[in-house]
Amino acid sequence: MLVLQAPLTPYSASIPSGPPPAAPNRTAQPLPSNPNPALGSTSFLLDLAPANVAPSIPIPANLLGISIELSVADEYLGSDPQTPSFQFLNYLANIRARAGVGPIVRIGGNTQDTAEYASNLDGIIRKVGGGLNAAGIPITPHLVYSDVIFQSLKTLVNLTDARIVWGVNMVNNTADFTLDMVEHLQKSVGDSLEHLLVGNEPDRYALTGNRPASYSIDTYLDELGALTQSIINAAYADDMRQFSAPSVCCSWTTSQILDAGMRSRFSDRLKAISAIKYPQSLCQSDAVYGHAGYLNMTNIVDFAMYDVAAVSTAVEMGLPYVLAETNTASCVGVAGVSDTFTSALWAITASLELAYRNHSAVLLHNGGANVLYNVFHPPTRNTTTTAWRTAPIYYSLIVLAEALRSTSSERSRVRNLGLNETMAAAYGVYEEETPVKLVLVNMASSNDQTQVMNVEFDLPANGNAAVSFKTLTAASVDEKANITWAGQTLSYYSDGTLIGTEDVQTLACPSQRCTLRVPAPSVILVFLTQQAQSKASVSASAFEPQGTNNRQLVLDSNGSRGNRGGSTSKGSTRRNAGCARTRARPTLPLLAVLAPLFVSLSV
Numbered sequence: 323m324l325v326l327q328a329p330l331t332p333y334s335a336s337i338p339s340g341p342p343p344a345a346p347n348r349t350a351q352p353l354p355s356n357p358n359p360a361l362g363s364t365s366f367l368l369d370l371a372p373a374n375v376a377p378s379i380p381i382p383a384n385l386l387g388i389s390i391e392l393s394v395a396d397e398y399l400g401s402d403p404q405t406p407s408f409q410f411l412n413y414l415a416n417i418r419a420r421a422g423v424g425p426i427v428r429i430g431g432n433t434q435d436t437a438e439y440a441s442n443l444d445g446i447i448r449k450v451g452g453g454l455n456a457a458g459i460p461i462t463p464h465l466v467y468s469d470v471i472f473q474s475l476k477t478l479v480n481l482t483d484a485r486i487v488w489g490v491n492m493v494n495n496t497a498d499f500t501l502d503m504v505e506h507l508q509k510s511v512g513d514s515l516e517h518l519l520v521g522n523e524p525d526r527y528a529l530t531g532n533r534p535a536s537y538s539i540d541t542y543l544d545e546l547g548a549l550t551q552s553i554i555n556a557a558y559a560d561d562m563r564q565f566s567a568p569s570v571c572c573s574w575t576t577s578q579i580l581d582a583g584m585r586s587r588f589s590d591r592l593k594a595i596s597a598i599k600y601p602q603s604l605c606q607s608d609a610v611y612g613h614a615g616y617l618n619m620t621n622i623v624d625f626a627m628y629d630v631a632a633v634s635t636a637v638e639m640g641l642p643y644v645l646a647e648t649n650t651a652s653c654v655g656v657a658g659v660s661d662t663f664t665s666a667l668w669a670i671t672a673s674l675e676l677a678y679r680n681h682s683a684v685l686l687h688n689g690g691a692n693v694l695y696n697v698f699h700p701p702t703r704n705t706t707t708t709a710w711r712t713a714p715i716y717y718s719l720i721v722l723a724e725a726l727r728s729t730s731s732e733r734s735r736v737r738n739l740g741l742n743e744t745m746a747a748a749y750g751v752y753e754e755e756t757p758v759k760l761v762l763v764n765m766a767s768s769n770d771q772t773q774v775m776n777v778e779f780d781l782p783a784n785g786n787a788a789v790s791f792k793t794l795t796a797a798s799v800d801e802k803a804n805i806t807w808a809g810q811t812l813s814y815y816s817d818g819t820l821i822g823t824e825d826v827q828t829l830a831c832p833s834q835r836c837t838l839r840v841p842a843p844s845v846i847l848v849f850l851t852q853q854a855q856s857k858a859s860v861s862a863s864a865f866e867p868q869g870t871n872n873r874q875l876v877l878d879s880n881g882s883r884g885n886r887g888g889s890t891s892k893g894s895t896r897r898n899a900g901c902a903r904t905r906a907r908p909t910l911p912l913l914a915v916l917a918p919l920f921v922s923l924s925v
Contacts, residue, residue: 430489
């Protein structure tokens with residue numbers, strides 16, 4: 323039994339600070355032009371039950387989850403299962419408190435295909451090689467990992483109800499260690515294993531030298547069949563549906579692979595169809611778009627339709643379609659964009675559009691210290707602070723969890739309500755055919771009163787005469803630190819807990835007509851029904867072990883990409899930011915930790 327010791331007496335927990343955020347460089351990343359005519363020049367009347375717009379399939383509240391590169395997983399989880407990174411636990415507990423279910427956490431990426439399992443390894447992960455090449459692009463390190471990482475995942479599962487997606491090495495598809503690895507993983511996380519994600523971007527194996535130039539989809543399918551069958555024979559003879567694939571990004575499409583035989587040959591063992599997709603890549607010297615490219619509904623819808631045929635096939639097969647790895651831009655992200663409020667606006671809107679188009683999971687990738695798009699950043703060896711840093715995109719995880727949580731036993735469904743505006747969006751969240759929540763997005767670039775949206779909608783005649791709502795807001799889309807969700811913030815340097823008083827506002831709706839003002843830039847979550855309003859206020863007790871947590875050392879990132887639409891990291895300088903905070907902590911008893919006992923979730 324794991325015990326995280328709490329303070330024996332009241333004390334003031336001061337979160338270490340650091341340098342303040344650098345001022346936005348609006349020469350390098352100019353703000354996009356605001357809409358003209360201004361969003362405030364008209365009123366938008368929403369039809370909450372459009373007859374010609376079918377809702378999505380049922381969508382889980384933990385749709386938006388986290389992907390972590392295997393090479394740096396210990397820096398997020400902690401190097402010892404008995405002393406997990408309590409900050410990471412807090413970040414995940416925030417999601418759990420809002421979704422009502424644990425978040426999905428994928429461990430994998432490029433480095434899953436260079437990794438070997440060794441149960442007797444001293445420590446959690448050992449890296450060999452890596453570093454940067456002459457062009458400044460990270461070289462994917464060779465890894466050896468032990469079952470200590472599975473023990474850490476067991477701790478994570480017990481404390482946050484996390485659902486685990488584990489990446490299986492397919493480059494070394496006949497390795498003896500794979501079956502031993504699966505056995506130890508199974509013992510540690512049990513039913514909390516969502517699926518085994520087999521291979522990472524096999525369409526790039528020939529490009530990276532892991533397969534001959536003649537490597538084809540047919541050969542890939544033969545290898546997939548042999549590897550999954552060996553795992554089934556060893557561990558899953560009674561329950562074959564354990565695997566997700568093909569997780570391609572670049573040269574092949576998922577629909578090509580399904581049509582080439584994946585659907586007909588492996589429907590007996592697939593638990594999900596998986597893909598990898600980013601809106602743009604920095605792995606080559608292609609033109610890169612900035613804020614304007616992300617704050618654009620045409621681009622967001624195009625991104626969400628990257629392989630509609632494959633999604634349709636997955637729905638026909640009765641399988642979830644999982645975007646197993648995404649973020650703002652592969653190979654580090656875009657400086658001054660991926661690390662700003664733009665990323666939160668994009669992630670919320672893109673995730674809702676993906677949900678509307680029948681995705682069942684969307685996982686935001688996290689790499690090493692140089693990666694700008696990370697959801698949060700553990701401290702590194704060369705910093706003077708032991709505090710974690712919260713990235714703006716993290717807020718998308720808690721907003722989506724609240725938006726998609728159902729008030730009944732049914733999962734929510736999502737509709738795009740069709741504002742037909744380039745920099746604004748509206749989504750309805752439904753239980754059966756009843757609208758229960760609205761998500762309103764204003765992507766105008768700065769706090770300009772002429773861009774305040776006036777949104778109108780009608781409540782049912784026999785329903786409430788008022789609604790509740792919460793607002794995610796910042797002064798500008800290039801803000802990095804001063805962001806609030808319903809009056810609360812994680813600041814920039816953080817222990818993963820929200821501070822401030824939660825502000826759930828009420829709007830009266832005379833004659834059942836509601837008129838809501840949506841400031842720029844912001845996201846507003848509207849709770850339409852009494853049942854939904856009863857879940858609007860959220861709280862979660864923080865993890866905070868006694869003493870100082872060991873400093874985390876984020877040392878290595880993962881490999882580069884050769885094609886647009888690929889993923890992960892290219893070298894970059896680390897960004898700085900500030901915002902220290904101090905707050906009083908109450909006396910806490912010694913807590914023996916089991917999932918339902920350690921984290922007190924008021925939901």
